[in-house]
Structure formats: C-alpha cells, structure tokens
Amino acid sequence: MVDAIIIGAGACGLMCAVQAGFLGKQVILLEKNDKAGAKILISGGGRCNYTNLFSSPANFISQNEHFSKSTFSQWTVEDSISFFEAYGIYGQEKTLGQLFPENNKAKDIVDVFTSLCDDLGQTIRLQADVKSVQRKEDGSFAVMYEHQGKSKTLEAPAVVIASGGLPVQKMGATDFGLRIAKEFGLKIVPTAPALVPLTVTGKDAEWFASLSGNSIFCRVSNERISFEENILFTHWGLSGPAILQISSYWRPGEWVELDLLPGRNILELIEQERQQNGKRSLLTLLAQLYTRKIADALAKYLPVDKNLASLSKADLQAVEQQIHYFRVKPAGDKGYDRAEVMRGGVDTSELSSKTLEAKKVPGLYFGGECVDVTGWLGGYNFQWAWASGFVIAQRI
Structure with a gap:
C-alpha cells in the first residue's frame, strides 16, 4: 500500500510525486515508456520551454474559462521559477515570455525530478502498461498493469491520472485517461489536435x-x-x-x-x-x-x-x-502526431477546481493534458502540468 498511484511519469505526474514526497507521502509512478518525462525531453527542440512569464488563465482554452484560476493561484509562474532555480536551472526569456533553461537542456529538467524521486523514496516503474483501474468496496483503488511480461496489481486510497493526451503516438500517447474517465462515468469534452x-x-x-x-x-x-x-x-x-x-x-x-x-x-x-x-x-x-x-x-x-x-x-x-x-x-x-497538445478532455465540471478530484469518485484525480485545459504555445501547457501536479499532491 502507498498513499497514491500516479499513472504517467510526465510533467504533471513527476511534479505530483515530488511534491507529495515533500509532504511525507509515498507514491508509485507507473510509466508506459522506457524513460520518464519522454515528452519533456523532446519539447522545445530538446531545450524545454518550461513556463511562460505571462501565463494566466486567459492563455488557456476550456469550456469553463474560470476553472484553472484556483490551480494557478496555488502554484504560480514564480513558484515554477523558484522550484527549478533551487535545483540549478535558471531561466532565460526568449520570445513573448517563453522561459528556457539558460545553460541546461530538457534532460536536466527531467533529471531534477528523477533525482528528487530517488531522494524522497518515490518509485518510478517504467514499462508499466496499466490495463485497468477499479474501485474496491472500501473506496480504495486496485490498479492492474503489465510489467516485464507479468500481470501485477497495486492498491492505494488514491489514483492520479496524469497520462497525457493523444499526441504523440510514437511517444506512447494513448486515450488512456479519457477511457478511465468514461469508465467512471465522467463526461468528456470532444477532443482534437491543438497547436498543430x-x-x-x-x-x-x-x-x-x-x-x-x-x-x-x-x-x-x-x-x-x-x-x-x-x-x-x-x-x-x-x-x-x-x-x-x-x-x-x-x-x-x-x-x-x-x-x-x-x-x-x-x-x-x-x-x-x-x-x-x-x-x-x-x-x-x-x-x-x-x-x-x-x-x-x-x-x-x-x-x-x-x-x-x-x-x-x-x-x-x-x-x-x-x-x-x-x-x-x-x-x-x-493530426495528433504533429500536434503539440490535445484540445478537450475530461470535462472540468466533473472535477473540483480546488483539488482536481473527481466529484463523483473520491480519491480519483486528473491532471495535466487529459483535462479540458489547453494552453497557448510557449510554455503555458508546462505551467498547467506543474500547477496541477502540485495541487493534486496536496490532497492525495
């Protein structure tokens, strides 16, 4: 038993794991790919435009334009900047507020998270292909996945869906988060390629x-x-x-x-x-x-x-x-293979704006790209991923 199972070791999942660790919580991340932060590594041509100085809820598309305000009030652009500076990554503004690591690469951003996970005792299990998420009678969750040719099960009182959206299939992207939401009766805003x-x-x-x-x-x-x-x-x-x-x-x-x-x-x-x-x-x-x-x-x-x-x-x-x-x-x-992100996703009306917990399913959280919050080009979507990961970590 751990405090939470995080599905997806991308930007949202990694931030969630680290922030949970700071609070003394134990989580395990299940990642389908053979490396953590796969999309972080290719972002910005390998440089990673990790936030935007001008990021605000106005830079995001959602059926509920006010939904992200609570999340962004809990984790600001200044919080992102301070977090990365604490681990030796200093930002350099390029164009229109886009912040890139001054002397670092995307790999160094991923290394910050993987090193912190090691230090905090958080487990990242790679090549773990999640097959199902089920709720037990006592309200906890059972997550079934395949790893190294074997079927395994984990149990936890909370599950975080941070599995991203449909871009890019060659990076292992699937509709997993949307399928899980539907299985638990949550509404989905129709999806489409964005920033494409x-x-x-x-x-x-x-x-x-x-x-x-x-x-x-x-x-x-x-x-x-x-x-x-x-x-x-x-x-x-x-x-x-x-x-x-x-x-x-x-x-x-x-x-x-x-x-x-x-x-x-x-x-x-x-x-x-x-x-x-x-x-x-x-x-x-x-x-x-x-x-x-x-x-x-x-x-x-x-x-x-x-x-x-x-x-x-x-x-x-x-x-x-x-x-x-x-x-x-x-x-x-x-199409999705040339898109930066996915538009649409889990309907925000199904989630608490303060915690990102599913209203109908206590203990089930959705963050990052699979939620109907889509940012502009230029670091905005990373800011949403860091912020949503932080917010979820406070509750699990």
Whole structure:
C-alpha cells in the first residue's frame, strides 16, 4: 500500500510525486515508456520551454474559462521559477515570455525530478502498461498493469491520472485517461489536435507549396482571436508559431485571415514611394518588404508589373486586400502526431477546481493534458502540468 498511484511519469505526474514526497507521502509512478518525462525531453527542440512569464488563465482554452484560476493561484509562474532555480536551472526569456533553461537542456529538467524521486523514496516503474483501474468496496483503488511480461496489481486510497493526451503516438500517447474517465462515468469534452500545422488543398495548394520554407511575420486572425508571430509556408500548407496558436481556435470549414504587414499600412507605403519615384514598380516595393520568393508569389494576385503612379483605385483595393486581408480556408490539420497538445478532455465540471478530484469518485484525480485545459504555445501547457501536479499532491 502507498498513499497514491500516479499513472504517467510526465510533467504533471513527476511534479505530483515530488511534491507529495515533500509532504511525507509515498507514491508509485507507473510509466508506459522506457524513460520518464519522454515528452519533456523532446519539447522545445530538446531545450524545454518550461513556463511562460505571462501565463494566466486567459492563455488557456476550456469550456469553463474560470476553472484553472484556483490551480494557478496555488502554484504560480514564480513558484515554477523558484522550484527549478533551487535545483540549478535558471531561466532565460526568449520570445513573448517563453522561459528556457539558460545553460541546461530538457534532460536536466527531467533529471531534477528523477533525482528528487530517488531522494524522497518515490518509485518510478517504467514499462508499466496499466490495463485497468477499479474501485474496491472500501473506496480504495486496485490498479492492474503489465510489467516485464507479468500481470501485477497495486492498491492505494488514491489514483492520479496524469497520462497525457493523444499526441504523440510514437511517444506512447494513448486515450488512456479519457477511457478511465468514461469508465467512471465522467463526461468528456470532444477532443482534437491543438497547436498543430494546418493543411491547404485544392486550387491553392500549389501556390502554398511553391513558398515552402519561407517564413514571414504576420497577424493571423479568425472571428475569435488573433496572434502576431511568424508563419511558415510548407509543401502541405501552413505552420509556424502564429498558425499553431490559431489552430487551437480554428474549426473545420472556417477561414483564417492573414495580415502580411501587421502594424504598417501598404497604401501609405505606396503613396510615400509614389512621391519619391512613381516609376518604380509594385514588385520592386514588395521585394523590399518581403523575400523575393514571396514577392514573386504575390504577383499571382497583384498588378506587380505596373509602376506605382499608374495603380488605379481598383488596383490599390486589390493590393490592400491581399496584403492585409489575405484569406485561406484550411482543409484540415496534420493530426495528433504533429500536434503539440490535445484540445478537450475530461470535462472540468466533473472535477473540483480546488483539488482536481473527481466529484463523483473520491480519491480519483486528473491532471495535466487529459483535462479540458489547453494552453497557448510557449510554455503555458508546462505551467498547467506543474500547477496541477502540485495541487493534486496536496490532497492525495
């Protein structure tokens, strides 16, 4: 018997185990992979963007936008920073509040947790494939799993589901957390890939493919939200930070609008250039604003061979439309294997916002990605994982 069984040795599960250890509680982590923190290790290109200085509940998608407030009030960004600094990992801000280890790698973050688990006597059992979670008559839980070819059972008064979401299957991702929630009668918010590249097919596909590898700073918008970051053209559509961000808010069949010159006005630039040299061509001006490849690609839609002085009112309207209101209707997304996270999950109405315990099933907790709390790109989802792991550890 231990105080709790934690299923999943990812960001949430590892933090939960360590924080429980600080409180003198004994837990055992069951991890399907052959190493702890598998997704931590590949995050941020092996650097691990482990939190965001500007993280707040406003940076998260959920059917209940207020649900995460209690969790984030109990474990703040400052708590994350202090925790890692205590073990020699100091943050360096990159872009938009994204905090990376200054002189360390993702492996060093995982090592902090595995070393602390050793020091605190917490057991991490790798290659442990959990088959079922059952509640006993006395209210405790029996967890059946396979390990080294043998079926085994553990019992505990509490179980923490920190098994992540559906991305990425090659990293061992499954729908385990969702299945367990359903088995215990909990509602699930429909899931979908989030922070994921978008595909373009049909008559426009060749145009996007011709720009593959080109990046440009944009404002990307839909009816719900907008982001200003780089986009990346690919041979199958669009990627890059701004596209990944908008993808969490995009739904099939909707348009996405690109402002290819945010913060500036193309018509004002044209007028300024006209005053200086009206004989210059529109293509020459575009080549100053973008790479030549992008300028040439825009030629498909614009009268680029005309000189600036001869542009008609209709020409100017076309230029403004294509530069500031470029519209694309994605065909779909690249799926869970290219997604950073999963949107949707265990319905927050089924959980206590203060403890993350299932209201219908005392002793059963859900944290991290399997819960319907999905962060923006840039360290937000790690902050949710650390915070939810901490909150659960206080109760188990």
